[in-house]
Amino acid sequence: MASPFNPNPNPNLSSPTPKLPHPKIHNSQNPKLLSSYLLHPKSDAKLIINGGSRLSGHVTISGSKNSALAILAATLCCSGTSKLKNVPNLSDTRTMASILGSLGAEIEFSDNEVVVNTDRVGSVEPESSDIGKLRGGFFVIGPLLGRFGEAVVGLPGGCDIGARPIDIYVRGLQALGAVVEVRDGKVQAYAANGKGLVGGRFHLDYPSVGATETLMMAACMAEGKTFLTNVAREPEIIDLANFLTESGACVQGAGSDKIYICGKNQLHGSEYGIMPDRVETGTFILAAAITRSCISMSPVFCSLPSFLDKLSGAGCKIIHRHNNLQISAVPASRGHDLRGFNVRTQPYPGFPTDLQPQTMALLSTCSVASIIEESVFENRMGHVRELQKFGAKIEVCGSTALVFGKERGIQFSGTQVTATDLRGGMSLVLAGLASEGITEISGVSHIDRGYENLETKLCLIGADIKRLDLNIDHTSNSIAKSTYAI
Ligand SMILES: CC(=O)N[C@H]1[C@@H](OP(=O)(O)OP(=O)(O)OC[C@H]2O[C@@H](n3ccc(=O)[nH]c3=O)[C@H](O)[C@@H]2O)O[C@H](CO)[C@@H](O)[C@@H]1O
Numbered sequence: 001m002a003s004p005f006n007p008n009p010n011p012n013l014s015s016p017t018p019k020l021p022h023p024k025i026h027n028s029q030n031p032k033l034l035s036s037y038l039l040h041p042k043s044d045a046k047l048i049i050n051g052g053s054r055l056s057g058h059v060t061i062s063g064s065k066n067s068a069l070a071i072l073a074a075t076l077c078c079s080g081t082s083k084l085k086n087v088p089n090l091s092d093t094r095t096m097a098s099i100l101g102s103l104g105a106e107i108e109f110s111d112n113e114v115v116v117n118t119d120r121v122g123s124v125e126p127e128s129s130d131i132g133k134l135r136g137g138f139f140v141i142g143p144l145l146g147r148f149g150e151a152v153v154g155l156p157g158g159c160d161i162g163a164r165p166i167d168i169y170v171r172g173l174q175a176l177g178a179v180v181e182v183r184d185g186k187v188q189a190y191a192a193n194g195k196g197l198v199g200g201r202f203h204l205d206y207p208s209v210g211a212t213e214t215l216m217m218a219a220c221m222a223e224g225k226t227f228l229t230n231v232a233r234e235p236e237i238i239d240l241a242n243f244l245t246e247s248g249a250c251v252q253g254a255g256s257d258k259i260y261i262c263g264k265n266q267l268h269g270s271e272y273g274i275m276p277d278r279v280e281t282g283t284f285i286l287a288a289a290i291t292r293s294c295i296s297m298s299p300v301f302c303s304l305p306s307f308l309d310k311l312s313g314a315g316c317k318i319i320h321r322h323n324n325l326q327i328s329a330v331p332a333s334r335g336h337d338l339r340g341f342n343v344r345t346q347p348y349p350g351f352p353t354d355l356q357p358q359t360m361a362l363l364s365t366c367s368v369a370s371i372i373e374e375s376v377f378e379n380r381m382g383h384v385r386e387l388q389k390f391g392a393k394i395e396v397c398g399s400t401a402l403v404f405g406k407e408r409g410i411q412f413s414g415t416q417v418t419a420t421d422l423r424g425g426m427s428l429v430l431a432g433l434a435s436e437g438i439t440e441i442s443g444v445s446h447i448d449r450g451y452e453n454l455e456t457k458l459c460l461i462g463a464d465i466k467r468l469d470l471n472i473d474h475t476s477n478s479i480a481k482s483t484y485a486i
């Protein structure tokens with residue numbers, strides 16, 4: 001389909017996503033220098049979507065953001081050099097690299113490979129402004145305490161989708177022999193015996209993903225055995241356990257609700273490939289569904305059981321063979337459209353909260369009404385108001401949303417919306433793809449935290465989406481330095 005952008009290209013429109021510089025960083029003495037290299041795009045870009053196109057073709061799925069963040073933190077447990085492959089190049093992974101650099105680690109981030117050497121780590125206090133940008137940065141408290149017996153880490157940031165306290169982390173670290181206090185907006189922790197952490201037993205009163213990962217890393221470096229119960233069972237936990245094992249740790253039970261760890265003083269460097277991103281996989285499945293299209297993607301691991309069951313029940317045909325997944329949501333005939341379904345988000349293997357907003361966009365276009373209950377985060381409905389601007393009929397009561405399908409004559413139309421968090425932002429991209437006309441999305445930096453080369457991947461399967469970067473230097477025909485905040 002001819003794009004309205006092509007005949008008279010607007011010089012402000014750039015596609016694909018500008019490639020960020022990949023610096024080589026060897027100066028562990030100067031964390032400020034490091035931060036200035038690991039640049040973050042400013043938030044004044046916009047995504048412009050000319051919706052209504054059917055999608056077709058193949059998508060290459062990137063490495064998992066959430067695995068990569070935990071495993072980057074885990075390199076702090078390892079002496080020598082760790083080489084990580086299939087790391088997605090995202091603002092979150094770059095921030096994590098910056099956090100490791102601020103501790104004195106030497107890092108090279110090139111394409112999708114990160115090489116980390118932690119032998120010259122000389123600080124236990126990472127740059128607080130970076131910790132405040134994402135949730136994963138806080139995970140370094142586990143390996144720092146384990147390796148050095150102390151840590152001073154700012155309070156974590158991440159998507160604004162609930163209070164997101166750190167009480168389970170604190171109680172868990174205390175069970176491993178740490179004294180933990182929150183002072184001046186920072187968590188100050190040290191080993192009570194003045195030497196190092198000691199193994200222990202700890203029951204998580206909720207299977208928190210981040211607390212499980214943090215305690216696994218701490219326990220790997222504690223003296224003696226640790227037994228964690230009611231732990232998170234997400235595939236990212238298994239990926240972290242595999243990395244730790246590859247680096248010399250003894251971790252058993254990852255993927256179940258109990259993890260047993262035999263502590264070691266120090267792990268060694270290793271080479272490890274990050275697993276594919278299951279949230280990105282789910283998002284592209286939803287992109288096909290909402291546009292009633294047929295696409296394929298790889299590599300895909302079977303890590304979305306509840307989500308795939310729901311989509312199949314709605315009428316999507318999903319074939320997952322080896323590491324390739326094909327989805328067809330093309331209606332077989334008139335009157336046979338996708339049906340709505342009810343969703344209750346839950347820890348793995350339940351329906352993933354990180355796909356709730358994008359699923360809500362799809363359900364607004366389905367043939368019957370649906371109910372979405374968000375049970376993991378108490379405030380993950382920020383996207384509803386923006387989806388309503390497209391014409392979606394959604395009513396919210398607390399953490400439950402009633403999503404009316406197109407029985408109410410809903411037809412999405414392009415509009416101007418703002419992303420206020422990562423997955424909520426992505427639900428707006430999906431709604432834009434399914435809309436008639438032009439959609440303009442602001443707050444793109446939220447989306448950039450979690451989707452690598454988003455516009456390129458969507459364009460390759462036939463979407464009409466471009467990035468409008470207000471900081472492009474048109475005089476030099478290249479992306480100006482001012483595009484990035486230093
Ligand atoms: C970087 C990363 O991996 N982020 C993921 C991780 O976040 P994160 O690790 O932050 O998510 P958690 O599993 O910890 O949070 C789940 C629930 O537990 C609560 N809680 C958590 C810790 C704590 O000490 N006290 C407490 O009450 C949280 O407020 C939330 O309501 O898992 C979430 C749930 O799958 C995903 O949405 C995030 O994408």
Ligand SMILES: C=C(OP(=O)(O)O)C(=O)O
Nearest residue numbers: 134135136158159354423
């Ligand atoms: C909630 C998410 O990330 P974070 O935990 O970093 O906020 C997410 O990836 O959807």
